[in-house]
Amino acid sequence: MRAEPAQFESEGPAAEPGLAFLLPTDQFLRQELDEPDDSDPLLPPPLEDSFSPVEPTTSPETEPLPDLKTLLRPRFDISAEWEPEADGVEMISSDLNLKLPLYPVFGPPPPFLTAGYSFTRINAPVQLDLPRDLHQFSLGMSWMRPLNERWLVRTMLSGVFATDFYNTGSMAWQFRGGMFAIYRPNEEWDLAFGALATGQEDIPVLPVIGATWRPSSSVKVNLMLPNPRISYLISESETRQQWAYVGGGMSGGNWAYNLRDGSPERLNYREWRLVVGWESMPPPTPGRFQSPGASYLIEAGYVFGRKFEREHQAADIKIDNTLLLHSGIRF
Numbered sequence: 001m002r003a004e005p006a007q008f009e010s011e012g013p014a015a016e017p018g019l020a021f022l023l024p025t026d027q028f029l030r031q032e033l034d035e036p037d038d039s040d041p042l043l044p045p046p047l048e049d050s051f052s053p054v055e056p057t058t059s060p061e062t063e064p065l066p067d068l069k070t071l072l073r074p075r076f077d078i079s080a081e082w083e084p085e086a087d088g089v090e091m092i093s094s095d096l097n098l099k100l101p102l103y104p105v106f107g108p109p110p111p112f113l114t115a116g117y118s119f120t121r122i123n124a125p126v127q128l129d130l131p132r133d134l135h136q137f138s139l140g141m142s143w144m145r146p147l148n149e150r151w152l153v154r155t156m157l158s159g160v161f162a163t164d165f166y167n168t169g170s171m172a173w174q175f176r177g178g179m180f181a182i183y184r185p186n187e188e189w190d191l192a193f194g195a196l197a198t199g200q201e202d203i204p205v206l207p208v209i210g211a212t213w214r215p216s217s218s219v220k221v222n223l224m225l226p227n228p229r230i231s232y233l234i235s236e237s238e239t240r241q242q243w244a245y246v247g248g249g250m251s252g253g254n255w256a257y258n259l260r261d262g263s264p265e266r267l268n269y270r271e272w273r274l275v276v277g278w279e280s281m282p283p284p285t286p287g288r289f290q291s292p293g294a295s296y297l298i299e300a301g302y303v304f305g306r307k308f309e310r311e312h313q314a315a316d317i318k319i320d321n322t323l324l325l326h327s328g329i330r331f
Helices: 027-032
Strands: 007-010 075-086 089-101 112-123 133-146 151-163 173-183 189-197 205-216 219-222 229-236 241-258 264-281 295-310 315-319 322-330
Touching (some): 133 241
Parallel strands (some): 151 241
Antiparallel strands (some): 189 205, 205 219, 241 264, 295 322
């Protein structure tokens, strides 16, 4: 039997959005807290950094170092996600992200140019007055600088335009940024401390704290939001690594759109998820921003705590739990 459409749930005319409403849990965090060639978002490059010369195991004539063009090759991430219908609401999304290393004017590691596009389709009953197609464009910069053998600082700044293409005013524009200090007390642990500018007026800055733990070469524990995970190396060859993982966290997005009567509104969607997945990637290559070859992942999960919040409406829209299917490729 088809589920009844989701219902509005009033939280009082003066209800204030919770902390989750203000978290930019979409592309900004997924891009900026993701490291090339590793699922650990906090793992900095080796202390000699990603663009330092690598000691050749053979003579320079037989094993030449990669040229600057190879080192500055961009990375692309493409992903797609489907959340089947629950309470009459189905969600489909796809992302395309670019991370481009720029010339290291101040020495390695270089700054990165980040750009992305995300498309989200919401199939929902008309009475919920939700947008159907949503678009998000982002453009930003990020930079990591080692301070010494133990400390590394990472900064990021991003501008976002998120809209249904009908409401393109100030509501659609968001400016986000952050700064993190990463401390490596030993080879197993990385600790991160910092702050994140949300682009929202009520709570403009949020503290951020997290860690990664690598007890062995085959186990990685990422304790950093928005997507903590535990990864285990299943198998490894000269050309590929096969990882299995379990994880979870928060996801969602924030867009400007027009209601059916034409009035402007801001929509926030949030959810919590538990996932299991598999990722195949080339082994890390010392001295490279990214290893040659492509990485693939596929994951399935359970999504709960799903809610649409609107800035000018007292009633939130809560929908039932559902499943999740996600796939992606990085090259």
